[in-house]
Amino acid sequence: MERVRPSPPSVPIRPRSVAGGLLEVIGAIHLEVLEPWTVAEARPREHSALLPAALASSPEARFVRRVMDAREFHVDADPRRAHALPAEAFTSEAFLERELATLFAKHWTLLPLRASHELRDDPRSLAEMVRTRGARVPVSVFDRPLFLQRDWDGGLHLFPNVCTHAWHTLVPGPGRERTIRCPQHGREFDCLGKFVHQPGFEKIEGFPTKDDDLRDFPAAEWEDLLFACLGAPARAFDDVIAPVRASIGKLDLAGWRRVPLVGEVRELEGNWKQHAWNYMDSLHIPYIHKRPGGLADAVDLASYRTELHGAASLQWAYAKDPAHGFEPGVLDPRFEHAEKRVYALWWLVFPNLTLNFYPWGLSINLYAPVPGKPQRTLFHWYHLVRDPARYAKRDKIWMTQVVDEEDVDALTQVARGVRSGFAPRGRFAGESEKGPHWFHRLVYEAVVEA
Numbered sequence: 001m002e003r004v005r006p007s008p009p010s011v012p013i014r015p016r017s018v019a020g021g022l023l024e025v026i027g028a029i030h031l032e033v034l035e036p037w038t039v040a041e042a043r044p045r046e047h048s049a050l051l052p053a054a055l056a057s058s059p060e061a062r063f064v065r066r067v068m069d070a071r072e073f074h075v076d077a078d079p080r081r082a083h084a085l086p087a088e089a090f091t092s093e094a095f096l097e098r099e100l101a102t103l104f105a106k107h108w109t110l111l112p113l114r115a116s117h118e119l120r121d122d123p124r125s126l127a128e129m130v131r132t133r134g135a136r137v138p139v140s141v142f143d144r145p146l147f148l149q150r151d152w153d154g155g156l157h158l159f160p161n162v163c164t165h166a167w168h169t170l171v172p173g174p175g176r177e178r179t180i181r182c183p184q185h186g187r188e189f190d191c192l193g194k195f196v197h198q199p200g201f202e203k204i205e206g207f208p209t210k211d212d213d214l215r216d217f218p219a220a221e222w223e224d225l226l227f228a229c230l231g232a233p234a235r236a237f238d239d240v241i242a243p244v245r246a247s248i249g250k251l252d253l254a255g256w257r258r259v260p261l262v263g264e265v266r267e268l269e270g271n272w273k274q275h276a277w278n279y280m281d282s283l284h285i286p287y288i289h290k291r292p293g294g295l296a297d298a299v300d301l302a303s304y305r306t307e308l309h310g311a312a313s314l315q316w317a318y319a320k321d322p323a324h325g326f327e328p329g330v331l332d333p334r335f336e337h338a339e340k341r342v343y344a345l346w347w348l349v350f351p352n353l354t355l356n357f358y359p360w361g362l363s364i365n366l367y368a369p370v371p372g373k374p375q376r377t378l379f380h381w382y383h384l385v386r387d388p389a390r391y392a393k394r395d396k397i398w399m400t401q402v403v404d405e406e407d408v409d410a411l412t413q414v415a416r417g418v419r420s421g422f423a424p425r426g427r428f429a430g431e432s433e434k435g436p437h438w439f440h441r442l443v444y445e446a447v448v449e450a
């Protein structure tokens, strides 16, 4: 029997922010889906009058009820019995809002790297910009304004870039100071985000409270890569990233050089999950990447493996030509082979980050959802170079550009199919599609079993 989660009790919300009306409607149906973004302490009696009955029966609200209640969104834990997520999960604005409030509030996401044009004026990475105590820099995650702050004891914080008084931007640009002072009316916070002082508030009753402090989102670092979780993380960052770090053995990201790319950030067709699903889809390699001398020719397909490691998944294969693989003794010893060499390690860190290790270095893809546009993805692409000589051969040997183009073309066609109205729920080809199944199941668990 498929397990269907019973519908949790409905709890009205206390409107707290300028979040979209749709989000509030969704929250009105199920309190916990909005935690921790838009729901403070629920005060059902006090605010129930704020929720017109029309809202509870709006199309968005009905959709969320269906997601929560119906079998049509269920992804079974057993790939042999599971159906893929329905097309609606890839086209619906309500589903995307729900993902932002649930899935992206409990999984780690990479903070986008600084744009190449910004590096021309100041070549430091985000991590370097917040290396010294007191340093801060504004960032944006899924269109939400935030800033990174290094405290005086070396801890890294991610705060909303929104003043708790009347919502002015707190940090307009990079800087370094002991306190954060709001430009609008002078409210001050310390480097831990605690309210310190504001002129005129000396005799205000019941003030300050924790609502006057800045919300402190978890942040984590791996060399120049910074990560954040916009809520309470389901897993500690170190646990998520440990299998990735172990797999690369003696490789050390420190010192790998960022090389600017043309089209580092592109808005592409297709929901962000389609891009991640496509990435997990090794079954398509002999079809989509079949051109002579292409990816299917470059790897030893019989050796291709998909490994599932909690919130991260590794795909890897030996190179057909050992000269195109990692040198011996570099990667984790489990990959060692008398004659064969690993062509690449392709990691997907759930939900939307891929870390692709090649002998030349690291190619990073981030599939960022675009709020309000469920059928578009902000595709970030960065290169960190370990070996410049082999990097120069990346397109010839590792075909980074061609594989990307072949995938984008396939995704464009799938995106058309998704919105055609003719897209039934698919099935998974057992073991050979265990990666796509793993991805769909994790989405289901995060969004529907929230």
Ligand code: FES
Binding pocket: 163, 164, 165, 166, 167, 168, 182, 183, 184, 185, 186, 187
């Ligand atoms: S908005 Fe920041 S002090 Fe008023």
Ligand SMILES: [Fe+2]
Binding pocket: 278, 284, 285, 288, 289, 403, 407
């Ligand atoms: Fe592909």
